[in-house]
Amino acid sequence: MKLHPAATRLLRRRLGPGVVRTDAPSLDAASFDGMKIPFPPEAVIFPRTREDLGEVLKLANERRVPVTVRGRGTSLTGSAAPARGGWVVDLLGWNRVRIDREAGLAQVEAGARVADIHRAAEERGWFYPPDPSSKEYCTIGGNIACNAGGMRGGKYGVTRDFVLALKGFLPTGEFVQWGTPTRKFAAGFNLRDLWIGSEGMLGIVTDATLKLIPKPAARWTLLASFSNEAAAFRAVRALFVERIQPSICEFLDRYSVVCAERATGATVFEGQPGRPVVLLEIAGSASEVREQKPLVIAWARRHASAHRAARSPAEAESLWEVRRKCSGAMFELGDSKLNEDVVVPMSQYVTFARFLDRLRRDSGLAIPTFGHLGDGNVHVNIMYHGADRGECRAAEKAVGMLMKTVVELGGAISGEHGIGLAKTPFLKVQHSAAQIGAMQAVKKALDPRGILNPGKMFEPFHVWKHKRLAIRLPWDHK
Amino acid sequence: MKLHPAATRLLRRRLGPGVVRTDAPSLDAASFDGMKIPFPPEAVIFPRTREDLGEVLKLANERRVPVTVRGRGTSLTGSAAPARGGWVVDLLGWNRVRIDREAGLAQVEAGARVADIHRAAEERGWFYPPDPSSKEYCTIGGNIACNAGGMRGGKYGVTRDFVLALKGFLPTGEFVQWGTPTRKFAAGFNLRDLWIGSEGMLGIVTDATLKLIPKPAARWTLLASFSNEAAAFRAVRALFVERIQPSICEFLDRYSVVCAERATGATVFEGQPGRPVVLLEIAGSASEVREQKPLVIAWARRHASAHRAARSPAEAESLWEVRRKCSGAMFELGDSKLNEDVVVPMSQYVTFARFLDRLRRDSGLAIPTFGHLGDGNVHVNIMYHGADRGECRAAEKAVGMLMKTVVELGGAISGEHGIGLAKTPFLKVQHSAAQIGAMQAVKKALDPRGILNPGKMFEPFHVWKHKRLAIRLPWDHK
Numbered sequence: 027m028k029l030h031p032a033a034t035r036l037l038r039r040r041l042g043p044g045v046v047r048t049d050a051p052s053l054d055a056a057s058f059d060g061m062k063i064p065f066p067p068e069a070v071i072f073p074r075t076r077e078d079l080g081e082v083l084k085l086a087n088e089r090r091v092p093v094t095v096r097g098r099g100t101s102l103t104g105s106a107a108p109a110r111g112g113w114v115v116d117l118l119g120w121n122r123v124r125i126d127r128e129a130g131l132a133q134v135e136a137g138a139r140v141a142d143i144h145r146a147a148e149e150r151g152w153f154y155p156p157d158p159s160s161k162e163y164c165t166i167g168g169n170i171a172c173n174a175g176g177m178r179g180g181k182y183g184v185t186r187d188f189v190l191a192l193k194g195f196l197p198t199g200e201f202v203q204w205g206t207p208t209r210k211f212a213a214g215f216n217l218r219d220l221w222i223g224s225e226g227m228l229g230i231v232t233d234a235t236l237k238l239i240p241k242p243a244a245r246w247t248l249l250a251s252f253s254n255e256a257a258a259f260r261a262v263r264a265l266f267v268e269r270i271q272p273s274i275c276e277f278l279d280r281y282s283v284v285c286a287e288r289a290t291g292a293t294v295f296e297g298q299p300g301r302p303v304v305l306l307e308i309a310g311s312a313s314e315v316r317e318q319k320p321l322v323i324a325w326a327r328r329h330a331s332a333h334r335a336a337r338s339p340a341e342a343e344s345l346w347e348v349r350r351k352c353s354g355a356m357f358e359l360g361d362s363k364l365n366e367d368v369v370v371p372m373s374q375y376v377t378f379a380r381f382l383d384r385l386r387r388d389s390g391l392a393i394p395t396f397g398h399l400g401d402g403n404v405h406v407n408i409m410y411h412g413a414d415r416g417e418c419r420a421a422e423k424a425v426g427m428l429m430k431t432v433v434e435l436g437g438a439i440s441g442e443h444g445i446g447l448a449k450t451p452f453l454k455v456q457h458s459a460a461q462i463g464a465m466q467a468v469k470k471a472l473d474p475r476g477i478l479n480p481g482k483m484f485e486p487f488h489v490w491k492h493k494r495l496a497i498r499l500p501w502d503h504k
Numbered sequence: 505m506k507l508h509p510a511a512t513r514l515l516r517r518r519l520g521p522g523v524v525r526t527d528a529p530s531l532d533a534a535s536f537d538g539m540k541i542p543f544p545p546e547a548v549i550f551p552r553t554r555e556d557l558g559e560v561l562k563l564a565n566e567r568r569v570p571v572t573v574r575g576r577g578t579s580l581t582g583s584a585a586p587a588r589g590g591w592v593v594d595l596l597g598w599n600r601v602r603i604d605r606e607a608g609l610a611q612v613e614a615g616a617r618v619a620d621i622h623r624a625a626e627e628r629g630w631f632y633p634p635d636p637s638s639k640e641y642c643t644i645g646g647n648i649a650c651n652a653g654g655m656r657g658g659k660y661g662v663t664r665d666f667v668l669a670l671k672g673f674l675p676t677g678e679f680v681q682w683g684t685p686t687r688k689f690a691a692g693f694n695l696r697d698l699w700i701g702s703e704g705m706l707g708i709v710t711d712a713t714l715k716l717i718p719k720p721a722a723r724w725t726l727l728a729s730f731s732n733e734a735a736a737f738r739a740v741r742a743l744f745v746e747r748i749q750p751s752i753c754e755f756l757d758r759y760s761v762v763c764a765e766r767a768t769g770a771t772v773f774e775g776q777p778g779r780p781v782v783l784l785e786i787a788g789s790a791s792e793v794r795e796q797k798p799l800v801i802a803w804a805r806r807h808a809s810a811h812r813a814a815r816s817p818a819e820a821e822s823l824w825e826v827r828r829k830c831s832g833a834m835f836e837l838g839d840s841k842l843n844e845d846v847v848v849p850m851s852q853y854v855t856f857a858r859f860l861d862r863l864r865r866d867s868g869l870a871i872p873t874f875g876h877l878g879d880g881n882v883h884v885n886i887m888y889h890g891a892d893r894g895e896c897r898a899a900e901k902a903v904g905m906l907m908k909t910v911v912e913l914g915g916a917i918s919g920e921h922g923i924g925l926a927k928t929p930f931l932k933v934q935h936s937a938a939q940i941g942a943m944q945a946v947k948k949a950l951d952p953r954g955i956l957n958p959g960k961m962f963e964p965f966h967v968w969k970h971k972r973l974a975i976r977l978p979w980d981h982k
Contacts, residue, residue, distance in 0.1 A: 128741045129850040130749075151747045173690045180687055186697070187665060200938035208847045209658055209879035210919030212651045212701055213927070213934045214961065215943040219664070219697030223690055240747040263606045269629045269718040271608075313791035369686045372607040401687035441688030449691070456691045460678035464950060465693040471949035472942060483692065 033089040056114040059099040059106035084199035097165030103446025109481030132236040136167030152238035155182035172444035173223035180400015193233040207235040242309035247342035250330035251298040259375035261329035273309035281394035289355030359392035360409030369441040389424040403441035447487040511567040534592040537577035537584035540972040562677035575643030581924025587959030610714040614645030630716035633660035650922035651701035658878015671711040685713040720787035725820035728808035729776040737853035739807035751787035759872035767833030837870035838887030847916040867902040881919035925965040
């Protein structure tokens with residue numbers, strides 16, 4: 027890896043040692059993200075102002091120093107890890123949140139925590155729907171970088187659907203803004219949305235204007251269990267045919283349910299142990315929720331083997347507890363997990379359930395699966411023991427089969443985590459050579475010296491050849 | 505203008521004279537769009553298959569023949585006119601519409617009429633919100649090209665917010681697809697949204713997957729009049745602070761109202777002649793609409809000088825008639841109109857009303873204004889007589905002042921029409937040199953030979969120097 031000691035010294039002289047840090051603890055902390063494979067940077071930069079950041083980029087571009095931007099580093103794909111060394115720019119301190127209560131907009135800085143945006147909006151009667159499970163930790167900048175989603179994507183959409191305008195920097199250090207803080211904009215090429223989901227490879231976001239929706243006044247939760255996964259999938263399709271759009275439609279297969287039951291020592295659904303469940307939330311105005319409740323209960327009577335509606339917020343909370351517990355509980359089945367956030371079209375749900383059964387049989391691995399059925403974003407958790415060579419090989423093979431299958435079914439290899447390093451071997455499964463060529467041409471056009479987050483997206487990376495840090499991060503599922 | 509007779513002959517030989525037409529009526533019909541300034545093409549191509557279209561592009565790219573794609577040609581900015589000649593590709597015949605009633609998706613071809621998509625979706629209980637006023641004529645391909653909006657942008661969003669996946673061609677003739685027919689996708693750079701709004705300059709869309717929402721079961725319309733424009737704007741802001749999100753919030757200033765009154769011979773609002781009005785529509789489930797009605801009426805009592813709720817769909821229809829009549833009626837005030845679809849942030853509405861008063865005074869022109877207040881997209885209609893040199897100069901100056909002002913107020917020079925040729929002189933008002941440079945770099949990367957819709961967006965074009973055709977198009981406001 028090429029080092030840039032002279033450039034680093036020059037930057038440190040210009041901006042000061044408080045801004046440009048090279049001490050071991052700072053470098054260590056910035057060397058990895060939620061993927062837990064470390065890459066040492068040469069400096070971690072905490073810019074105080076836009077001018078600082080412009081200066082960092084101008085020098086980096088001039089001297090060809092890799093620049094990787096990070097917020098809280100919750101990415102599961104390595105997209106926030108400095109794969110080619112160089113400088114890490116830490117924007118966690120840029121965390122202002124301001125709500126425009128007339129226009130229903132949030133003006134936020136890149137380092138603002140997503141849950142803080144939720145709270146600020148809700149205090150003023152507005153609502154920001156995207157809710158990645160790491161929302162108490164992750165930043166809006168990171169959410170924009172990977173176009174994060176969450177449980178409410180089916181009804182409300184994902185991060186991209188709520189970004190009206192971005193401000194930030196080109197890799198040359200030029201300040202730009204894409205879009206205006208208005209709900210319409212049709213003036214020039216849409217580089218705003220090109221930046222969203224570009225994982226810090228085309229520009230650096232410093233500020234965003236987010237669109238909010240009126241806060242739903244009421245919510246209602248129902249838990250339903252099914253005799254098998256295919257029955258659950260068929261039922262959900264029937265629900266959508268009736269044009270009932272739940273705000274949340276979470277699915278847990280029988281393996282996830284068994285995990286949760288082992289972890290809590292209690293049956294998820296009394297009298298229905300070890301059966302797949304669907305957790306529905308209806309949200310909207312009080313009258314809208316009142317209107318939909320009987321329709322949903324009638325649906326559950328027709329399709330579910332059992333169902334239970336929450337009679338109070340506390341009871342709803344206890345139902346949601348199941349969903350939150352299952353992910354951590356999976357580590358009973360293996361010390362390592364590949365959490366693949368694939369997307370499957372609704373028409374292919376049942377076919378996909380059959381594929382997963384085959385995959386379990388062929389790989390010999392436990393593959394508990396849960397996910398957001400409103401948008402087809404299914405989290406397939408391939409569990410294995412890191413010290414067991416055979417299981418590692420089986421897991422590697424299984425993930426390849428999974429990616430190939432979701433694309434054949436018309437779906438996507440990632441719905442919300444992005445590519446980063448972890449999914450680079452599968453970009454070709456999703457995209458043709460012409461498509462990848464077009465993406466690379468755009469990268470070359472906007473970052474001709476390739477300084478922004480190099481090593482990601484296009485260069486195949488093999489996670490299997492790297493050792494992961496044995497640490498527990500605050501946002502790891504418990 | 506460079507001609508390409510040999511390439512045209514070769515293409516005609518390959519695809520046949522039915523596909524590649526060079527007769528005068530075909531060339532004439534393809535020479536202009538809703539801007540009515542003609543540019544003669546060398547051939548009009550009606551591809552039968554994807555293979556045809558791939559072949560057209562490969563040859564065009566090889567021989568550097570300009571290619572402009574057109575649907576119905578309703579664009580008001582010249583974006584569908586072949587400004588540099590060459591070949592026009594007509595996709596009006598590619599008009600298939602298929603609804604996926606489970607997943608709430610529409611699979612459409614580029615030439616499908618927007619109103620046909622509305623009808624197909626609504627027949628199956630789903631709803632496609634974008635509704636440009638030319639919806640009975642314009643195609644979804646054109647809507648995607650300029651990111652069209654309409655009256656419902658505030659609550660529901662614009663075309664971009666409903667496009668999940670695109671298929672089409674790079675200018676090299678390579679077939680590509682961006683995104684999958686799913687509500688989540690985070691795999692690779694987002695060229696889907698870069699294409700949307702790129703006005704046919706980065707690729708050619710042949711197919712789109714659109715996201716639908718459940719069809720609102722109920723609607724309710726209220727007309728309110730105000731003592732002046734600033735009062736109307738203040739009232740609308742107050743409505744949004746209360747988190748009431750009307751599906752439509754149309755504003756007509758006193759000048760538009762007077763036009764409508766002259767055209768119809770009736771007072772828009774009995775007892776309130778010549779006063780600005782706001783037309784609100786509340787839409788949603790029956791209970792949601794029932795819940796919001798009293799809130800809206802209470803708001804109208806507090807803020808409006810008079811209000812009237814529609815007691816039946818027929819009465820609602822008669823209220824909407826006003827809105828539809830005003831645009832055509834403006835031609836009483838001048839034979840020429842600059843319809844500028846600017847966008848203003850909600851916080852600046854009142855300031856903007858004052859600016860318009862000044863602009864009327866300073867220019868001496870009639871400038872009736874109406875628009876979509878849910879999203880700040882205000883249509884400023886600068887009226888003048890084309891034969892009056894003084895008025896032409898005043899209009900040209902007024903549009904310049906308008907563009908400068910909306911950008912100073914934090915708004916946009918176009919909310920839904922795009923840049924095309926008509927707004928090229930103002931791209932620099934909206935965007936910095938760095939921003940335009942980045943857009944041009946992207947253009948160069950994806951269309952290195954510059955064959956797709958050349959002459960648009962970046963090269964200043966002066967509409968004043970060109971004569972418009974004196975024709976009436978079917979979608980011209982009556």
